[in-house]
Amino acid sequence: MGLGILLVDVLSPLLEFISTFLPGEFFPYYFSAPYLQRPLLAAVMVTVVAGILGCYLLIQHLALMGDGLAHVAFGGVAVGIVLGATSPLSYALVFSVTAAVLIHEMQSREMLTGDASIAIFLTGMLALGLVILRLGGGALTTDIESYLFGNLNLIDEESLDLIALICLVSLVVLGFIRQGLLACAVDPVAARVQGLPVRNIGLLFSVTTAAVVVVMVQVVGTLLVTALLVTPAATGQLLGRSFRQCMLWTQAFGFSSVILGLYLSAEYDTGSGSMIALVAAVIFAIVAISQVVIRSFIQSDDNIN
């Protein structure tokens, strides 16, 4: 029995208890029905880790990193499907991690600036996947579509175990490197003078991001990874006054996006991934607009003292 199933077993009574208080006709089943508890837990776990990664990605100006790696991962999925793999996600993992390492190397050797190397990998690996798919006689089937837009129903016990494991390992890794990561992002030269292994910290972070992105491809889909990785973190940055506060707000927004997104998608029968992404974007818009409005109405002394 894997980590994910263990988690379902432990949390199941609590989730069932919560389900009795929830509104909606279909939404409570996410908490009471075992086959829907899995996607719920997967989505929440991934959101927590994605929020943390997002905060660090934003301060490094790597907002598009997730998007790039997701497309690379999709290329991997396509190759996996053509080769008849039972779990195409393992191909995605290899593709994504390799790309992350190469992108990091290109950046630290200053061969290309951040965005350019991401863009090349994004399109190159996506194209490779599509070409191989055609050569293998495949087409864009529903199976493949679910990797583009996410399909929570794809999450069986085995995938949940993988998702839980990757999330847990990522949390541990991030916990260890969080201070060094922040120091490197704020001032890489100072970090090097302090004797921090700037390069290895960056590499570890890239690999972690790559692994998390792969599991996100399954939950929200290739095209919507950024919605969970960057949108909550960007909303958090609007409100937070310190890095710590940004992190907390990010978690709050990520969690609300997932729960509200699942609720709306269940009640109105829309895709869960796209609904989560839409909710995240709407929350960002509401926070951003109200901030502008409030600032223009209240004479803020913040800027003066």
Added chain:
Amino acid sequence: MKPLVVGTLSEDEVILEVKDLSVKRSGNLILKDINFSIKRGEFVGLVGPNGSGKSTLLLTLLGVLRSHQGSVTLYGHPPLSNRLIGKIGWVAQAAANLPKDIRITIRELVRLGTINGKNMFRISDGGRRKRVDKAIQMVGLEDVQHRDIARLSGGQRQRAIIARALASESEFILLDEPLVGIDRESRNSLLKLLDQLCHDEGKTILMVSHDLTAIRQTAHRMIFLEQTIRFDGISDEFPDLVQLANLRGIGAVHDGTDHADHHHHHHHHHQKEEE
């Protein structure tokens, strides 16, 4: 306070030794035949016109630039050696180097100074909180310590970065143009702070600046750099502009770059004050 004996015994200890250093950057010779050393407790000002290689020299000393000829040793070790962890503090040019879009408070920034290659994985606090408190207090930013760095004045930001270096409890502090982009009042209190760090806290300081007047008041010793060292001696003996022009091989009538530097600098002050 360290026991006095230690201080006197180590007074003559050479902390930095630079021998026959030459540095090329993208094909151009930026530094040529640099030789000097710095002893414990010295306050050295490194001056020179724009593009004279001051920053290149600093980055080479730190080990960030590695393509050089000749040798640099800090405490008897090459730059970036593991033995140097926790000994060297770096104060970057605040205005240019701190990203303004990162939401991070002064306190969080200063705390980053306490981590290094040896303790970054340690989970316990290990007295970090105290070191952060002390560093913030030394630069006088207690009142704004929870404020986001994007909302600070130039002078406050510079102090915050100095506090970051102080929190590392390094003995040797290198500063790159700490006086740029700050108003006159902050400049004076910053110089006073650096003076205190050297005299009361026993820090060794190497400060790069093109503000000759300021550095002359504060530093004990000055090095004038223009590709190579043109002057190295106590601040009182630092040449005036005419002598300087002769040193640099430019006619006395035309004292070009330095004058321009000053002009530029004053202009900058005015801009700041108007804001």
